[in-house]
Amino acid sequence: MIKNSRIAASVILTRAPQITRDATPFEQAYFDYKEKNERSSSAVFPQDFYFKKGSVAERRWKEDVQARDAAMKDASVSLTDAVQQRQENTTTGTPIQILDRTTQSDKENDIKKLDRALQRNLYLIVKQHNQWQFPQTDLQANEYLHEAAERHLQESCGKDMDVWFVGRQPITYFKQSPSRKEDTEGLKIFFMKARMYAGQAKPNNKDVSDFAWLTKDELASYFSPEYYKAVKDSLSDL
Structure with missing residues (x-):
């Protein structure tokens, strides 16, 4: 039984669709x-x-x-x-040319590039402690959730991103049980919503060893089933 839980702040950082999706x-x-x-x-x-x-x-x-x-x-x-x-x-005039909606990054499946899946939302995930998750950190003394999330995002993924935090309230949470039976502490992760307008993630390799930009469907193969279940309803289907 979990008597006390550590509190962690995490960031669901989104790159919005860059082009309209194909009509059904x-x-x-x-x-x-x-x-x-x-x-x-x-x-x-x-x-x-x-x-x-x-x-x-x-x-x-x-x-x-x-x-x-x-x-x-x-x-x-x-x-x-x-x-x-x-x-x-016709032989006269300049015909309308429709550009390819698939980029080179799509063809190469380069999950670190932002010019892929232009019709979909992309989410930034990082590899921390040998597991894939959204950027996450424990709260420091007298620190609010949104402050911790913003601090950690800059510290772990660099300052070369133009990011806007949508609000100061978490959009969902995940309750993680202790990894060992003798532990009395669990972990409650609160997810803050943010959008990225420009820039790119540059991990510092100290807290974050790798990163990727993935669609909602792709996230399911990187996260644990319990983790994905906790966040999937807060992610856009686009």
Whole structure:
């Protein structure tokens, strides 16, 4: 039985998504339906007012209109895709180019880089005492949880990160039982929420021997089942 517990402060540091996520098939179908429904009920565009008769701009506009009219009759083609396909096939003008949403760090699975999983939240985890966890430290005398969390993050992971602590209240906690039967102390870890806007973690190798930026799904393979269960509901599914 745990009579007393040590108190520790930990930081759930998040790098927010950098790009919008891909739409699900249902969402894409809904967007296409809404776009076509709005076009069918929209007013006629006064092209004579905006385009000079016989100009290149008028010709391109008419080609776009023809592509959209054809897409209106085909439920499997969106209006946006139809115009984009028309521009890619034309020999004049600069076609729209969509950049790859997968980075080199994704391809190399470099979990120390921040330019990976751009559609997802990334969380900073560190290796302390030969186990993976969020950055964590015991409270010092007369120290609040948010003060301890901020102090330890700078001491263990460097000051080259622009970090904002969302609040002064923990978002969840984990109660860890004593590792040995003769111990009377357990450990209560309170997790503070923070966001990173710029910079990179630079462990000092004294308290932290390694670090990684992982998604919520990836964390499950690094944390113990009990630890992950305590924090998973406080992490975003994105």
